[in-house]
Amino acid sequence: AIYWLLIFLGAIAAVSGLVLDFPIFGQTRRDMELSNLVHAISALILICGFIFHIYIGLFGMEGALEGMVTGEVDETWAK
Incomplete structure (x- = not known):
């Protein structure tokens, strides 16, 4: 569920970013303000999701950090 949320919000941030980057396509000031708000909210949620x-x-799984650092985990953790 988190994967699809991040994919969806990433697409929204990309589209709203394109609207903000190219204001010459006839967007009104209201459209630009709304796009800026949507872009900021989706980026904030994306950042929280990545963190x-x-x-x-x-830190959420005991032994995960040690496994990343040393490359070794015990057999029961791997199962």
């Missing part, structure tokens, strides 16, 4: 993903990967 959550890093936290869960490093």
